[in-house]
Amino acid sequence: MLQTIIDEIGAQMRGEEDRGKVADYIPELSCIDPRQFALSVCLASGEQFSTGDADQHFSMQSISKVFTLAIALGRLGEGLWRRVGREPSNSAFNSIVEVELSAGRPRNPFMNAGAILVTDAILAKGVPRHTLAELLHFIRAAAGDDSILINPVVAASEKATGDRNWALAHYLRSCGNLTNTVDLVLGTYFHQCAIELSCAQLARAGRFLAGIQSGPPLIAADNVRNINALMMTCGHYDGSGEFAFRVGIPAKSGVGGGILAVVPGAASIAVWSPGLNSFGNSKLGTQALELLSKRLGLSLFEPEPFRLPGVAAA
Numbered sequence: 064m065l066q067t068i069i070d071e072i073g074a075q076m077r078g079e080e081d082r083g084k085v086a087d088y089i090p091e092l093s094c095i096d097p098r099q100f101a102l103s104v105c106l107a108s109g110e111q112f113s114t115g116d117a118d119q120h121f122s123m124q125s126i127s128k129v130f131t132l133a134i135a136l137g138r139l140g141e142g143l144w145r146r147v148g149r150e151p152s153n154s155a156f157n158s159i160v161e162v163e164l165s166a167g168r169p170r171n172p173f174m175n176a177g178a179i180l181v182t183d184a185i186l187a188k189g190v191p192r193h194t195l196a197e198l199l200h201f202i203r204a205a206a207g208d209d210s211i212l213i214n215p216v217v218a219a220s221e222k223a224t225g226d227r228n229w230a231l232a233h234y235l236r237s238c239g240n241l242t243n244t245v246d247l248v249l250g251t252y253f254h255q256c257a258i259e260l261s262c263a264q265l266a267r268a269g270r271f272l273a274g275i276q277s278g279p280p281l282i283a284a285d286n287v288r289n290i291n292a293l294m295m296t297c298g299h300y301d302g303s304g305e306f307a308f309r310v311g312i313p314a315k316s317g318v319g320g321g322i323l324a325v326v327p328g329a330a331s332i333a334v335w336s337p338g339l340n341s342f343g344n345s346k347l348g349t350q351a352l353e354l355l356s357k358r359l360g361l362s363l364f365e366p367e368p369f370r371l372p373g374v375a376a377a
């Protein structure tokens with residue numbers, strides 16, 4: 064039943080003419096074929112349902128910010144909030160003016176400036192290689208899959224052209240809110256964004272946020288709740304209100320065209336389609352999640368309690 068629903072959504076998305084615009088400000092991402100689409104759902108039962116190009120690898124980009132935040136909260140706890148806020152923002156993900164307005168304390172950990180700070184925080188005085196190994200270890204453990212890797216060509220491509228991120232990092236450092244050199248922090252940040260995985264792997268990697276992973280929890284329940292709250296309010300940048308309105312569950316997007324969405328206690332959902340809307344979020348990915356949410360009644364704002372097919376009522 065769930066397989067039929069997601070196959071129908073996949074077929075509908077494959078027929079869409081307007082697929083959005085692939086991120087071309089990172090040269091290596093500009094040549095991705097926008098006709099690709101994948102959707103994958105992991106349930107509390109351990110079952111997984113996928114459709115489309117679910118095994119095709121893509122660039123995680125900003126979805127990696129969820130995992131660096133998980134590590135940072137585990138390590139620093141409340142102390143992290145001295146350096147970065149937890150309020151949504153009306154500005155684009157890479158806004159420069161926003162950092163000045165907030166006096167170098169970015170509004171949230173998902174805008175680029177905030178994510179760069181989180182990377183600085185988990186880098187501590189350390190070695191980027193070790194921090195990236197820790198991050199990969201975390202994502203692999205979450206997905207239950209040791210084959211997930213960083214694409215160094217994508218990282219180098221962004222390092223060479225990501226002038227806005229260099230500007231943001233230099234500004235943060237001038238405010239005294241970056242402990243490592245800009246070079247070290249951005250070298251790490253560009254590599255974390257260049258982690259590649261498939262839609263099926265991403266859905267599995269998100270299970271810890273839905274509380275449906277097998278084995279011991281990867282992070283404390285308090286941190287899961289806080290990350291989900293931030294995904295709900297800030298996960299789609301200045302498109303977060305629209306996403307809450309249309310889909311209604313915590314989710315984080317990346318300019319590689321992926322979105323990781325969480326139905327707390329019930330499901331981890333990943334979707335991928337490389338074309339983006341004007342907010343830099345996957346156009347068809349958002350559309351597909353909206354369809355899925357409406358068909359299954361997933362929105363957390365539904366007045367009726369939902370029940371996923373194959374999941375017993377609580």
Ligand code: GLN
Binds near residue numbers: 125157175316318
């Ligand atoms: N690496 C990208 C950047 O910093 C990530 C942005 C995104 O996915 N929204 O611009």
